[in-house]
Amino acid sequence: MTNTTMELEKLDLTPEKLLLNETDSKSKNGSTTVMRLENLSKKYGKHLAVDSVNIEVHEGETIGLVGPNGAGKTTTIKMIAKLIRATSGKILVLNKHGELQELNGDDKDLIKFGFLIDQPFFYDMTAYQILRYFARAQNYPKKKINERIDILLRLFKLSDWKHEKVKTFSKGMRQKLGIIQAILVDPQIIILDEPQTGLDPKARIEIRRIIRALQKQGKTIFLASHMLYEISEVCDKIALINHGKIIAFDTIDNLEKNLKEKELHCQLLHPISQENLEMTITNLTNRLKPYLNNQTGEKDSKKAIKYNSGNQSLRIYYDGKKESRGDILEILMAELTSNNKVISFSQPRTSKLEQIYLEMVGLDDEPRKNIKKEVK
Template sequence: MSKLLIEIEGKMTKNAIELNNLTKKFGDFTAVDDLSLAVEEGEIFGFLGPNGAGKSTTIRMLCTLAQPTSGSARVAGFDLIKESDQVRQNIGLVAEKMIMYDRLTAAENLRFFGKLYSMPKQKLEERIDELLELVDMQEWKNTQISKFSTGMKQRINVIRALLPEPEILFMDEPTLGLDPQTTFSIRDITREINQSGMTIILTTHAMTEAEVLSDRVAIIDHGKIAALDTPQNLKNMISHGDITVFGIKIDNLTRELIEKIRSLEMVTAVAQQDDYNLKVSARGDDALNQIIDTIRGEGGDIASLTNSNESTLEDVFLAVTGKQMRDQATEKPVNTHHGHGPAPKARGR
């Protein structure tokens, strides 16, 4: 298997994925614009971006679900275009939409997909038992998927992608819509999978998830890499100035209250850590008082409050991509747009 070797701090390292000027156009619209990057073998690589930034299109190309307009890529050492069959044999995909059949049991679902990979019967049965143990679902092996909670279904969805023992696993929003307990479970499973040596590409809108899991993070915007580094280095690139980060625990935290805080003019970023805790970055000497007044004005019960000058990954994300809302539609809108240029972007490599 041909893989480009690179030397980092005296060690020879293999690239699991290499993109060279990868481009995807839909008519006159450029979704992915001359993208070049390398993912090291065995790392968890976080892929972030606003809606419509190009990350999903990039992942679709790397999984051979869409053809590039130009440029090239190698995945698991194979050419994305010329050796697409070999690429598919070496990757797994945990799609945002669960791919399972409700009338089949967990084991029957896994057997079905295992046979699509032409796995020998004995090997497949051993692999099913091994993976069910990994996600603590052995006792549900012969239960219909329709009786599972969303979190249980997602655990089966994850191990479905692991059946053929892929070299590279793509995880697209793996914790979207899950409760906190299941979210933490999926993150633990992701770490355990990675510790076996598997390369993981993680796309997520949860900044905390990208920060705690990823070895490196790429932020893509308008089809280009806007920033790429370790989570800590990305946070270090934000100049604090008069920005302070507040840790706030609110006993009756709601989505509406989070949006109310986020809408305050002095607030630069809000990151929800769990059901009760927020990290709020804000600018100005009177920021804390205004935030507290807003929370109390909305009926929020503040249990504790701390402050520091540590930036969050969400600070970086908003600095790079801007705070403007991004929406996607399957059809072009009626021509009523009067033009607002793209938000200014921070420098990134």
């Protein structure tokens, strides 16, 4: 084994090095801005796909761009990759002289980027041929290309397919090849658009491990996805985008602090009769008032308890305090008659990021209208 190979195995994420020790990680300066989007917009005719997006990315950060389909995630990434031109605004990127430089036609002094975007491969070429082509096109040292390709193919468990044509690959294998291409030349900024698409659960876990190892190397990662668990596992900050606008950009912890509501579900043995429903809800609201979510104001206090006649359950929006849950259960047990016992009491198994997402993004207005029409 050559010294170069040994160096690459340590640096380039061989399976044995996936979980690097802290002493192996590269130093990073979290105060250095490596990319900044300033009032970035993209318009298609009258449709504003991306609307005045402002995001600042620091060295070593992993930023998650989260939003529903059609929110503007891929359009934003394609503008960064220069696959489409912005209608207005700027993309500033760190150059080799330590200065922010506007992304334009002359980018030879910029730090290296790696991209995973939904793009066609040359399906009649082999995995090795494609990777070699991209490595040479990006001026990766010729003497290191073969070793680099071998290491990454082994890491992504594609070594046995090195000389097979890509048209014989499954969707998941092509996705892995796309991620390899994105990190092939050891870029400082890695842009990944929906990296988990087409992967089975085991492969998704492997990709998350690789992303963590890239983080330990000090890489800056910009990750667009609608898979909330993926985002919560690897990202330092998330940018929530909807209808082309950034509606929140912060750490998950900080966003969690601003959650307006916490829910409890109470399953009842029997339904509440229609004639007793209003009185029951009023009594429960009065008894539970100290624990209910009152951020919406005194006038909306009755909305803190909702009854679902379809599944005989109560939904209670409370203050989110752990100690409140026990008190709420005791009051429910005392208030509800023996003919209407509580048979289960729980907090919904929704991740905190899902709560943030649903609260800030919510359901699209149009689908809601369609649902109402169908019910009628």
